[in-house]
Amino acid sequence: MKIVVGHKNPDTDTICSSIVMAYFMDAKPGRQGELNPETKYVLEKFGVPEPELITSAEGHEIIMVDHTEESQALDDFDKGEVITIIDHHKNGMITSKPIIHLTKPVGATATIIAELYFNNSLGFIGAKNKELTPKMAGLLLSAILSDTVLFNSPTTTEQDRVMAYKLADAAGIDDIEAFGKELLKAKSTIVKESPEKIVQYDFKEFNMNGNKIGIGQVEVVDAADLEQKEKEIVDILKRKVVDENYRMIVFAITDVLKKGSKVLVLGNSEDFEKAFNIKLENGAAFMEGVMSRKKQLVPPLEEFYKNA
Ligand code: MG
Ligand code: MG
């Protein structure tokens, strides 16, 4: 059985890209973990069921979307056969066999899938050129708006905008702005969840030159909404560093309106200070303009550990 699966602690791009690629490949979409409130909202809005929870790759052909990092893949991914990767992150995976590996530095994996569809190129990666239904278009549009934070993230490219407008047309959504605001509203309900869930929703693990680094992110419309939970979040992260053997954990509270992130740094926080040439106060700092983990947090840390 062919399974399309995104990263652990799934986000809207991972889930929507999995569902749409599964549709084009006559495969089954899977999810690794619980959906966040924004993704739940999107699936309800377009009347698409949640993908099944997948915990093992054994006996499956795996199409990985929205990740290329072993620590974010199925734990036993080597028991299955990874046949395809479609992603917009840095290359963090080595397979023993040649595979179809399509990476493009755009704002969302959904943008790549939309480009394949609109350019009649799905056949190039072994998928079928089926018709894009309004539901499927709606999912891809949601994924682009979510990953680019309504085109505000520095990861946003011209292709993301072009594809979003084509998808909106196909989905019958004529006001992208208004729809994007609905998504933001759904996303912001995350602050009402327990501190444990807030930490886990968008937490990613990286292997940086042998160092286990965790980077979590929560996007909020108003960072003040999260202030009362910050101390508990820090306590959870402190425990996580010790219990799970992290060298360092960075947790970014990204204020999508102020366009910046408050970072909380636990573990060997002096690594962070050196990598970013920044002084932390009580393990925290506000970083103006920082919205993207992939583009603004991961690269300086990779660079630091490469030379450390
Ligand atoms: Mg993602
Ligand atoms: Mg993505």
Ligand code: MG
């Ligand atoms: Mg993200």
